[in-house]
Amino acid sequence: MSQSVRAAQASYIVLPETVTDKPTVLSFLVSHFSAIAQTTWVERIENGKVHWRDGELITLESEFVPRARVYYYREVQQESIIPFEEKVLLQNEQIIIAFKPHFLAVNPSGNFVNECLVNRLRIKTANEQIVASHRLDRATAGLMLLSLNADTRHDYHQLFKTGKITKTYQAIAKLSDDLISQVTANTLTLPTHWTVKNRLVKAEPSFMMKVGTGEANSHSEISLVEVNNGLGLFELTPVTGRTHQLRVHMMSLGMPILNDRLYPKLLDKAADDFDKPLKLMAKRLAFTDPLTGEQVDISCDGFLL
DSSP states (O other): OEEEEEOSSOEEEEOOTTOOSOOBHHHHHHHHOTTSOHHHHHHHHHTTOEEETTSOBOOTTOBOOTTOEEEEOOEEEEEOOOOOOOEEEEEOSSEEEEEEOTTOBSSOBTTBSSSBHHHHHHHHHTOTTOEESSOOOTTOEEEEEEEOOTTTHHHHHHHHHTTOEEEEEEEEEEOOHHHHHHHHTTOOOSSEEEEEEEEEEEOSSTTOEEEESSSOOEEEEEEEEEEETTEEEEEEEESSOOTTHHHHHHHHTTOOBTTOSSSSSOOOOOOOOTTSOOSEEEEEEEEEOTTTOOEEEEEOOOOOO
């Protein structure tokens, strides 16, 4: 652990046009980031840690300018080191496809400012333009596509926005009682498949999701492909990309993913247990490169059951 860690890369926020009651940048930052004390923002500004896009320092009196970018450096008192390495599987002039290990955040978040995939790859490649093209939970391992070039970033982001990329996951979960009975009776046929469509809405606390009523806004295709000693190995293809979709859909089948600390029950916050990672992995990405027309189909090593 290290004390008072500052992010190596600046974060930024665009000052919104809809805000009209904040005369200074400071007053906006204090209002917008309610979890950060005003004294912290004052200290950051006085120490030259907040600036405009061109590098000019923001002062305590700097006026609020709609649509302007304000850059700042996230800080935490302590940052844990994640003892697992990422691995680059493909790299060209436009993109990197990398394996992200369990517990490593994609971007700075929570108590992690430098221990994240984007920062590690920026250091390795000496390219500060690296940006993730999609999301992957810190708890989930697997393949990430990252953009290296700001000029072509939109092309790769659109693959996910328009559904022109295939993402295949693996998960391990305890079998339901019904499936265990079929295994015992030697009547289970593999693969066994489920199509899961339902409406996902925010739960309490707000970072969690639950199945609600109304028209479906989520869709996953899930197959049980292997069983061993009461556990099942599943292949999952999310057709939509809702937050925690696969975790909630597995729970809705009565088979929450092994070592899930959120579903079906939110466990108390605790230090990472590196011996018990969430058994969920983004195993495969397949798409047509929007610039070259090349077929890209990359997989990483999956789970052993």
